[in-house]
Amino acid sequence: MSATPLRRVAVLVLDGAKPLDVGIPAQVFSTRASMPYQVRVCGAAPGLVAGGDGLSYHVAHGLEALAWAELVLVPGYRFPDRDTPPQSVMDALAAAHDRGARLAAISTGAFALAAAGLLDGRRATTHWHYTRALAEKYPRVLVDENVLFVDAGSVLTSAGAASGIDLCLHILRGDLGVAASNHTARRLVAAPYRSGGQAQYVPRSVPEPLGERFAVTREWALHRLGEPLTLEILARHAAVSPRTFSRRFVEDTGYTPMQWVMRARLDVARELLERSERGVEQIAVDVGLGTGTNLRLHFQRILGTTPSEYRRTFARGE
Known part of the structure; x- marks a missing residue:
């Protein structure tokens, strides 16, 4: 039996790189049986890269790793509004994009993609502290400050x-399916599906006592997706009016309550398609969508595929 080809990932470490930003992709896209990736950590050139927060990095690869990779991750770095990556880095990012590689920026890594012109006309986000600076420095970027990530x-x-x-x-969910993503989340002791947007982390001048209450309601709903869940039911659990609940929910998560419930139901349906032999009709009932037609x-509207096609792609043993 031939081995599955490893997916090639490059992590581009720029001057001032933040340690957590560098560590996350190197940890997530690890080479193991459940995670078939090969990771190369690189810089503008092989050798020592001065990092932020008192750390430095010794990278084994230069920009040739971007020509090798199918996925390029750009961790955040300090002073992105002031410092621009070298032209060689921007050229290598643009070349990787032109040949079909996916590029993903963590936090202020978005500034490097913007400097290379790769975010022009696209919706994008960055750390809340830098969203205004990104919009001002690169006005052609459609900056969304209220989300945890943007997939363009x-x-x-x-x-x-x-x-x-x-x-x-x-x-990972897109590459390997929900089950693999959830397995990795458990390994990292991380939430497999965080419901909030970054708006909830922006400092507010007035305390928001409803935030924790709404988080409890979201957790409560995740355990009852097979039951009827309406705006009124969710608001009643949070002990606020439906109008207040809907307004605050959008502020916290970027989704309306019913959009959030639908996406949560589809995530459960995806995992059932991957890990069980249940039919589409039964899964629809299990996740609160009633019928296979629904x-x-x-599935087609939000994920752009059918349950059957999804199962063929991601079912265990495929």
């Missing part, structure tokens, strides 16, 4: 450092 197809961006985990898990409709 061949180019992806994430908010602050910890949201790099959300971005990497999202990439499940197929939402």
Whole structure:
């Protein structure tokens, strides 16, 4: 039996790179039986790279790793609004994109992609502290400050450092399926599906006492996806009016309550398709979508495929 080819990942470490941002992709996309990736950590040139927060990095590879990789991750770095990566780095990023590699930035790594012109006309995000600076320095970028990450197809961006985990898990879900992503999340002791947007982490002048209450309601709902869940039911659990619940929910997560419930139901359906032999009709009932027709409709609308095609792609043993 031939071995499955490893997916090639390059982690580009720039001057001032932040240690958590560098460590996340190197940890997530590890070479192991359950995670078939080969990772090369690189810089503008092989050797020592001065990092942020008192750390430095010794990288074994230069920009040739970007020509080798299928996925290039750019960790965040210090002073992105002031410092621009070398032209050789921007050229290598653009060349990797042109030949079909996916590029993903963690936190302020988005500034490097923007400097290379790869975010022009695209929706993107970065750490909340730098969203205004990104929009001002690169006005052609459509900056969204209220999300944990943005998937614009061949180019992806994430908010602050910890949201790099959300971005990497999202990439895993697309590559290997929900079960593999959840397995990795458990290994990292991370939430497999964080419901909030980065708006909830921006400092506010007035305390928001409802935040924890709403988080409890989201957790409560995740254990009851097979039951009827309406805006009124969720608001009642949070002990606020439906209007207040809906407004605050969008502020916290970037989704309306019902959009969030639908995506949570589809995530459970995806894992059942991967890990069980249940039919589409039964899965639809299990996740609260009622009928197979309804499940197929939402699967196609949100994921762009059918349950059957998804199962053929990601089922165990395939």
